[in-house]
Amino acid sequence: MIMRGRAHKYGANVDTDAIMPARYLNITDAGELAMYCMEDTDPEFRQRVKPGDIIVARRNYGCGSAREHAPMALKANGISCVMADSFARIFFRNAINQALPLVECEEAAAAAETGDDIEIDLGKGEIINHTKGQSYTFQRYPEFMMEILDAGGLVAQTRRAE
16 A cells, blocks of 8 residues: 655644534434535645645654544545544554555655655555655554454444454
């Protein structure tokens, strides 16, 4: 699984309320959720993001409330991957369940800037910042997590197994 897109960089401790404001949690349709993604944190996000783009952040991305709405909205906006120093554990699991890959690589996240052309190869555990001509490695996912991502999420994988 290889993803390539422009970076949208944010800082540390971006919580799930910043990604998906709580006032929209009654919405369950991913397409509708996408309309409000990052609304309070980055009002121009929806106009800038293109399919395949990558969120880059620093430590503890996705902290705060445990809600699947946040990774669902990012994915519905076309975000192909989130790269950060570290992730809140429940956000990490919710993202995998929604088939949104997350990559932890402090060096790559620190070096990347908004607009950089980033390529992430989950199979090789490699990140290439084409804009800066730099490459990095990260710990690859275990096979069971790759199977969830390949299936399109945990629900899709469960249905496939039935």
